[in-house]
Amino acid sequence: MIIKKFINIQRYKTKILIQNHIFPYTSNGKKLKKLRNKHKGGRCFIVGNGPSLTVEDLDKLKNETTFAFNRIYYIFDKTDWRPTYYCCEDDKTILKSREEINNLKLDNTFFPVNFTWDYKIHFKNANYFIFKIGGRKVEPRFSKDIIKGIYWGNTVAYTAIQMAVYMGIKEIYLLGIDHNFNKMVNDKGEIIIDQTAKDYFCERYNNDKEDLYIPNIEVSTRAFTAAKKFADNHNIKIYNATRGGKLEVFERIDFDKIIF
Numbered sequence: 050m051i052i053k054k055f056i057n058i059q060r061y062k063t064k065i066l067i068q069n070h071i072f073p074y075t076s077n078g079k080k081l082k083k084l085r086n087k088h089k090g091g092r093c094f095i096v097g098n099g100p101s102l103t104v105e106d107l108d109k110l111k112n113e114t115t116f117a118f119n120r121i122y123y124i125f126d127k128t129d130w131r132p133t134y135y136c137c138e139d140d141k142t143i144l145k146s147r148e149e150i151n152n153l154k155l156d157n158t159f160f161p162v163n164f165t166w167d168y169k170i171h172f173k174n175a176n177y178f179i180f181k182i183g184g185r186k187v188e189p190r191f192s193k194d195i196i197k198g199i200y201w202g203n204t205v206a207y208t209a210i211q212m213a214v215y216m217g218i219k220e221i222y223l224l225g226i227d228h229n230f231n232k233m234v235n236d237k238g239e240i241i242i243d244q245t246a247k248d249y250f251c252e253r254y255n256n257d258k259e260d261l262y263i264p265n266i267e268v269s270t271r272a273f274t275a276a277k278k279f280a281d282n283h284n285i286k287i288y289n290a291t292r293g294g295k296l297e298v299f300e301r302i303d304f305d306k307i308i309f
Contacts (some may be wrong), residue, residue, distance in 0.1 A: 157176065222287075
C-alpha cells in the first residue's frame with residue numbers, strides 16, 4: 050500500500066513537471082500569453098463576495114475592468130454588471146457548482162488546469178492555468194508570469210492580483226473582501242466563531258457551508274502581505290476599497306471617491 054502510494058505521488062510529480070515545460074506551447078498557454086500587458090497602465094477592481102458587497106457598487110463598475118469569483122453569479126439577477134474576468138479555483142466549490150458555472154455566459158473564465166487532471170472537469174471556452182500549491186505556514190511566492198503558474202494563497206483574490214499584474218495593471222482596488230467569516234480556522238487548527246460576522250452577500254451562498262472548506266484568515270493574510278510587498282517593489286498600487294471588513298494589509302480608500 051505504501052509503495053503504491055509512493056508510485057502515485059511520483060507519477061503526479063512527473064506529470065506536473067512535464068506539464069510545466071510544455072504548457073507554454075499548448076493552446077492554454079498561448080491563450081494566457083495574449084493577456085500579457087492587455088491592460089497596461091490601467092486599473093481594475095477585484096470583487097469579493099463578502100457581506101459588504103452591494104448591487105449599487107457593482108452597477109458603478111460596468112465600464113471598469115473587474116475580476117470576480119466563485120458564486121458571484123448569485124447576484125446577477127439584481128444587476129446588469131458582469132465581471133470582465135471570472136475565476137474559480139476551489140475544488141469543492143467547482144465540484145458542487147460545476148453545472149451552474151458551466152452555464153455562465155461570461156467571456157473570460159479561468160480555472161486551474163490541475164482540476165482537469167484530477168476530476169476530469171472541462172468548462173466551455175475556459176482558460177486554464179497551472180496552480181502551484183505551497184506551504185500553508187509560509188508567505189507564498191508571487192508569480193510574474195502566469196504562463197509558468199499562479200501561486201496559491203488560500204484566497205482566489207490572490208490569484209486575481211497575480212493575473213492583474215501580468216496584464217500590466219498598475220492600480221488594483223479590492224472591493225467586497227471583508228476578510229472575516231462566521232466560522233474560521235487558525236494555523237493551530239483551532240476553530241474560531243464570530244457570531245457578529247456574516248460570510249457572504251446573500252444567505253443562499255451558505256446553503257452548503259458545512260460541505261466547503263473552513264477559511265483560514267491567517268494564511269490569506271500572508272498571501273495579501275506577499276502581494277503588497279511585490280506591488281511596492283514594482284510600482285503597483287493596491288488599495289482596499291471594501292466598506293468595512295477586517296483586511297488591513299493595504300491602504301484604505303473610499304470607493305465613492307474613486308468611482309462615480
